[in-house]
Amino acid sequence: MEKLTASILKHVAELPEGTPISAKELLHLGSRAAVDQSLSRLVQRGRLLRAGRGRYVQPVTSRFGARPPSVETVLRGLAASSGELIAPHGAAAANALGLTTQVPARSVYLTSGRSRQFKLGNQTIELRHAPAWQLEMTDKPAGEAIRALAWLRKSAAPMALQTLRQRLPSPVLKEIASARPRMPTWLAEQVSQLVTHG
Structure with missing residues (x-):
């Protein structure tokens, strides 16, 4: 069993920081029952952290001790391994853009996958299923603006769009406008009025 534990630690150490692993990825090292047991022991010893149901990450070790990897790093790894899209919630996007x-207070992200929560160290991360139009351009300012507008809702969107029009460069505004066919009607109408007709 200790040999399997050492093999798991060696495998995890070769992965980029914050990359989640699951028991299924380790079946080349041993049986499912043995891998599950070893993963559980590694969590008890503090050598691995649970990052959701059936997912584990290695803590980051520094001269100050061990700490969980950053939430963003773990979510990037989770998105890469699961194939789902993950993006910051509209409230975080609105704050980052200066719209609020x-x-x-909580770490909430939008996902194309199922809604769920998991703990990473002492922090609870919430993933909420969102429609595809909110997850477009996940890593671009235009996508961030669309998620912020969705969170602000119909009543606050006109003022927010005026602010975005002053703060964002023209190519980003064009990207926002290009997503109109997939937006709900209320948002598409407002984006059309303020982005294309000024």
Whole structure:
């Protein structure tokens, strides 16, 4: 069993920081029952952290001790391994764009996968299923703006669009406008009025 544990640690150490692993990825090292047992022991010893149901990550070790990898790093790894799209929630996007002074109290992200929560160290991460139009351009400012507008809703969107029009460069505004066919009607109408007709 210790040989299997050592093999798992060696495998995990070769992965980029924050890359989640699952028991299924380790079946070349041993049986499912043995891998599950070894993963459980490694969590108990603090050598691995649970990052959701059936997912594990290696803590980052520094001269100050061990800590969980950053949430963003783990979510990038999770998105790569599961194939789902994951993006910051609209409240975080609105704050980052200066459309609200509210700072989100919880770590909430939107996903194309199922809604769920998991703990990473002492922090609870919530993944909420979202429609495809909110997950477009996940890593671009235009996508961030669309998620912020969706969170602000119909009543606050006109003022937010005026602010975005002043702050964002023209190519980003064009990207926002290009997503109109997939937006809900209320948002497509407002984006059309403010982005294309000024």
